[in-house]
Amino acid sequence: NRRIVLASRPEGAPTPNNFRLEDVALPNVQEGEVLLRTVYLSLDPYMRGRMNDAPSYAPPVNIDEVMVGATVCQVARSRHPDFAEGDWVLGYGGWQLYSLSNGADLIQLGKNPKNPSWALGILGMPGFTAYMGLLDIGRPKSGDTLVVAAATGPVGATVGQLGKLNGCRVVGIAGGPEKADYATRVLGFDICLDHKDPNFTSKLSEACPKGIDIYFENVGGKVFDAVLPLLNVGARIPLCGLVSQYNATRLPDGPDRLSLLMATILVKRIKMQGFIIFDDYGHRYGEFSKEMSALVTSGKIQYREQIVEGLENAPEAFIGLLEGKNFGKLVVHLNNQ
Ligand code: NDP
Incomplete structure (x- = not known):
């Protein structure tokens, strides 16, 4: 072996x-x-x-x-x-x-x-994560602005496409123009921004003229810093992952933004919920499997x-x-x- x-x-x-x-x-x-x-x-x-x-x-x-x-x-x-x-x-x-x-x-x-191999992605754990995190915690409504980073990965791509199917305006965030182009052209996102762009923060603000109703959190770090001031009253944040921080060896440089975060959550009555997919939703795998297979087979999800x-x-x-x-x-x- x-x-x-x-x-x-x-x-x-x-x-x-x-x-x-x-x-x-x-x-x-x-x-x-x-x-x-x-x-x-x-x-x-x-x-x-x-x-x-x-x-x-x-x-x-x-x-x-x-x-x-x-x-x-x-x-x-x-x-x-x-x-x-x-x-x-x-x-x-x-x-x-x-x-x-x-x-x-x-x-x-x-x-x-x-x-x-799709059982490892769209029809398995990452697809399930996108499905439950968006639908159960994000609670998308028609007309909502949904923002998701790691937009071309198996979780982010599925979140954005499910958002479109639920009538959201979907703003993706990805690393580089090739990924951003794929997210709009193939996945059908309304817009996708490059987080490496030096003007990323102002571009995100321009891309969300009505603020953000759902931020599906995959990455954390500077992407979250840019999202925070744009969150609407009653926004939902499925806290799925913080991949930009997984290699970090210490807390980020100051200033300390914890009190800003707490005040925003309070004043805007934001719901932010972490989840671990199989621990929290294992009992709903059957439902996901049936619905996602149908969406993939019919070509509604790429x-x-x-x-x-x-x-x-x-x-x-x-x-x-x-x-x-x-x-x-x-x-x-x-x-x-
Ligand atoms: P991806 O295939 O999307 O890979 C991770 C992506 O993260 C990279 O391709 C990159 O995309 C992006 N990324 C890496 N570093 C940074 C950075 N510094 N800033 C911004 N983006 C960065 O992964 P998955 O779709 O499998 O997973 C997405 C997230 O979901 C992860 O955080 C993962 O931990 C989480 N997850 C959580 C689960 C749960 O139960 N809570 C279950 C499954 C996944 P790009 O080049 O576009 O920036």
């Missing part, structure tokens, strides 16, 4: 030295278990948190342990009554060519799924992936994800046939 383990904990941005590629023996398959051959590995921003030895909603990866991650696999060997060799499953095998499971954490994808070939390229791709080098949902294809 070939796998990537956490070699050391990053200080700030991760480097290739924080990961180690190693070859080990294939595990034995016990009665009641399946051996899974990983075909696709999902790379997601939350993995940065698992590299830290700090309390969070999920335990950290230990040093010398395989990096965690959702995977789409084929059953290579089965000693489990519910799985046959060749079946496709969604699991949590991590950064390795083969993994073992007792079946409890697996979702069947059938014998011949059309786009198996989806873009960036596929990287080879397990050995996962660390570099992951490091790039935290810097916005990905364009679309980042997935590694393991060429271990």
